[in-house]
Amino acid sequence: MDAEHDEIAKSKQERDAHGRTCRGASRRRAPEDIEVDGYVIPKGWQSFWSPCVTHMDPAKFLPSRFDAQAAFINIDMNMENARMTYTSLPGDALGAWGARGYGYRTCDFPFYPRPRRWEEADGGGVEPEAAAREREREAPRRERGNGNDDDPRRRQPDPQQLEAPVLATEEHKDNIVVVVAAVVTSSALASSARRRERGKRRRERERGESGSLGFPLIGQSISLLRALHSNTDYQWYQDRIKKYGPVFKMSLFGSPTVLMAGPAANHFVFSNQDLIFTQTKAINTILGRSILTLSGEELKRVRSALQGYLRLEMVTKYMRKMDEEVRMHIDLNWVGHKTVKAAPLAKRLTFDIICSVIFGQGIGPIREALATDFETLVQALLSLPVNIPFTKFNKGLRASRRIRKVLREIAREREAALQQGHSSSADDFFTYMLVLRSEGTHSLTVEDIVDNAIVILTAGYGTTAVLITFLLRYLANDPDILGKITEEQEEIARRKGPNEPLTWNDVSRMKYTWKVALETLRTVPPIFGSFRTAVKDIEYHGYHIPKGWQVFTAQSITHLDGNFFSDPVKFDPTRFDNQTSLPPYCFVPFGGGPRMCPGNEFARTETLVTMHYLVRQFRWKLCCEEEGYRKDPVPIPVLGLPIELETRSPPEYAHA
Ligand code: HEM
Numbered sequence: 273m274d275a276e277h278d279e280i281a282k283s284k285q286e287r288d289a290h291g292r293t294c295r296g297a298s299r300r301r302a303p304e305d306i307e308v309d310g311y312v313i314p315k316g317w318q319s320f321w322s323p324c325v326t327h328m329d330p331a332k333f334l335p336s337r338f339d340a341q342a343a344f345i346n347i348d349m350n351m352e353n354a355r356m357t358y359t360s361l362p363g364d365a366l367g368a369w370g371a372r373g374y375g376y377r378t379c380d381f382p383f384y385p386r387p388r389r390w391e392e393a394d395g396g397g398v399e400p401e402a403a404a405r406e407r408e409r410e411a412p413r414r415e416r417g418n419g420n421d422d423d424p425r426r427r428q429p430d431p432q433q434l435e436a437p438v439l440a441t442e443e444h445k446d447n448i449v450v451v452v453a454a455v456v457t458s459s460a461l462a463s464s465a466r467r468r469e470r471g472k473r474r475r476e477r478e479r480g481e482s483g484s485l486g487f488p489l490i491g492q493s494i495s496l497l498r499a500l501h502s503n504t505d506y507q508w509y510q511d512r513i514k515k516y517g518p519v520f521k522m523s524l525f526g527s528p529t530v531l532m533a534g535p536a537a538n539h540f541v542f543s544n545q546d547l548i549f550t551q552t553k554a555i556n557t558i559l560g561r562s563i564l565t566l567s568g569e570e571l572k573r574v575r576s577a578l579q580g581y582l583r584l585e586m587v588t589k590y591m592r593k594m595d596e597e598v599r600m601h602i603d604l605n606w607v608g609h610k611t612v613k614a615a616p617l618a619k620r621l622t623f624d625i626i627c628s629v630i631f632g633q634g635i636g637p638i639r640e641a642l643a644t645d646f647e648t649l650v651q652a653l654l655s656l657p658v659n660i661p662f663t664k665f666n667k668g669l670r671a672s673r674r675i676r677k678v679l680r681e682i683a684r685e686r687e688a689a690l691q692q693g694h695s696s697s698a699d700d701f702f703t704y705m706l707v708l709r710s711e712g713t714h715s716l717t718v719e720d721i722v723d724n725a726i727v728i729l730t731a732g733y734g735t736t737a738v739l740i741t742f743l744l745r746y747l748a749n750d751p752d753i754l755g756k757i758t759e760e761q762e763e764i765a766r767r768k769g770p771n772e773p774l775t776w777n778d779v780s781r782m783k784y785t786w787k788v789a790l791e792t793l794r795t796v797p798p799i800f801g802s803f804r805t806a807v808k809d810i811e812y813h814g815y816h817i818p819k820g821w822q823v824f825t826a827q828s829i830t831h832l833d834g835n836f837f838s839d840p841v842k843f844d845p846t847r848f849d850n851q852t853s854l855p856p857y858c859f860v861p862f863g864g865g866p867r868m869c870p871g872n873e874f875a876r877t878e879t880l881v882t883m884h885y886l887v888r889q890f891r892w893k894l895c896c897e898e899e900g901y902r903k904d905p906v907p908i909p910v911l912g913l914p915i916e917l918e919t920r921s922p923p924e925y926a927h928a
Pocket residue numbers: 542549563564575578582626727728731732733735736739797798799801802803860861862863864866867868869870871872874875
């Protein structure tokens with residue numbers, strides 16, 4: 273029995289002697305302001321304690337010698353130093369033996385009667401009577417032979433020692449040195465960790481690996497969509513550019529993606545032939561086999577056909593229809609109203625204009641249903657491609673099926689009319705495309721022509737509606753700019769007879785109005801960014817972009833960059849007085865390169881025609897000065913931009 277007891281005691285001694293020589297450290301955080309020997313440790317600060325300070329102190333242990341007995345013999349001597357950290361923190365027990373720490377965080381291996389030591393050593397708060405009572409309670413045990421004061425294993429702390437001043441001056445200084453050393457060491461460690469992290473990021477950037485792909489499928493899509501929704505996307509890009517540099521990876525809308533920032537990146541994305549025009553998976557699925565998905569020769573032919581349909585000379589022909597639609601729309605929706613919601617009205621107007629151009633005459637009754645379905649479709653374009661009921665994506669798919677059905681019927685009718693010689697190529701988009709096919713310009717099926725019509729309709733109305741909406745918003749706040757625009761438009765009107773529609777010449781004179789529109793496009797670009805996909809592994813300034821990855825540029829990154837536009841948040845149309853002075857590829861509301869928006873002239877013309885009639889006929893005030901806007905995915909004022917209308921002059925150009 274005795275032998276067994278000795279064995280156990282010996283192994284405990286050896287273990288604890290080993291603990292003495294092991295180095296480590298411990299920290300505690302103050303849950304409230306604490307005072308220790310005149311030092312205030314503020315709430316939330318850490319106190320730091322290292323066992324080696326006492327364990328390796330030659331005054332208490334012989335540091336170089338492994339001595340199992342020392343753990344027991346010196347146990348009370350080093351207690352005083354250790355108490356500084358442990359006693360200062362309520363809830364933690366004091367221990368001289370620091371290798372395992374003490375208090376609530378102590379390894380669960382009872383060696384001391386720890387709670388008692390905590391009570392005894394509780395700074396100046398130890399009551400001598402309590403300590404005496406405790407000693408009395410322990411005495412009988414010692415007398416029964418369970419404890420022997422000479423036996424170091426049974427020795428209890430000397431009450432004299434416990435009641436002595438907590439810290440002797442020298443030791444006090446030692447502890448200050450320890451704390452200072454700890455603070456210096458930890459800040460040095462933190463800054464070296466930061467340096468290592470920066471170095472890692474730099475190396476990652478050099479290898480083109482910076483950034484993070486995030487969770488599978490979702491990646492950063494939700495985060496970006498949220499930023500777009502709260503109109504904080506510019507900050508979203510800036511935060512990441514600051515962290516990862518101007519080129520970094522992430523995962524957007526189901527694909528690994530490299531974001532690139534700056535005019536050079538815009539140029540690269542818009543012009544590199546190994547990057548093909550891509551849209552998100554949702555866009556590709558919903559919009560079908562269109563110009564957006566074609567490649568090679570077929571793309572060239574279709575692009576040139578669409579460009580031909582939207583080119584300047586064609587737009588001059590559409591002007592009459594535009595003028596008519598604008599006046600009819602104003603008569604129906606603006607005249608006689610005290611307040612209107614500008615955003616939905618602008619959308620409806622641009623939808624009506626593009627419909628009258630694409631379909632020609634005769635789809636009046638189904639326009640309403642089409643308008644609703646196109647709205648649902650547009651909402652789904654940036655959704656996650658998860659086809660389960662009630663998701664935006666699913667609703668968008670169903671809307672696109674309904675639209676396709678209607679357009680297919682119209683296309684078949686036009687095909688039949690063309691075969692019977694009842695129509696000409698300029699009548700509408702379907703006839704125009706069918707004529708080109710018969711001439712061998714492309715080989716699109718009726719189904720493909722329908723898909724391309726859907727793309728033009730989708731691309732053509734929401735974007736211009738954003739421009740008109742935000743023009744109205746800016747002009748409401750800036751009477752000077754509105755005054756100059758009105759002057760320009762009145763001057764044009766003076767040259768015309770009453771009710772005479774605007775001509776191409778008139779639109780060409782609207783130079784100042786267009787500068788204001790350009791400044792609107794700079795500050796609120798309707799399309800937030802462009803996507804492309806790498807058809808093979810490519811390099812960009814040392815960054816590796818693997819085959820199949822997307823690349824993405826966001827227009828606001830350069831539009832709001834003070835390096836290219838001084839005081840970028842200021843609305844200042846004079847920036848466009850000399851457009852050639854702008855560095856290339858920093859102002860890209862219509863994109864750039866071979867896939868630049870083919871509808872830019874169309875958009876310009878319908879915007880200017882609309883502004884001509886609105887500024888001459890009305891003055892307006894914002895109903896809600898503080899109204900913000902979100903990007904969903906195109907920018908839209910959260911309340912739809914309600915405005916109070918005042919009729920300005922007799923509508924001498926009213927619809928006949
Ligand atoms: C203010 C109005 C508009 C803006 C800001 C705008 C902007 C853009 C942008 C940024 C692109 C894509 C560029 C890229 O990723 O490289 C684009 C493409 C396109 N836009 Fe526009 N757009 C506008 C109006 C229109 C209109 C009115 C139409 C048609 C009537 C139209 C038809 C198209 C088409 C078909 C494409 C695809 C071109 C291709 O695939 O090659 N856009 N637009």
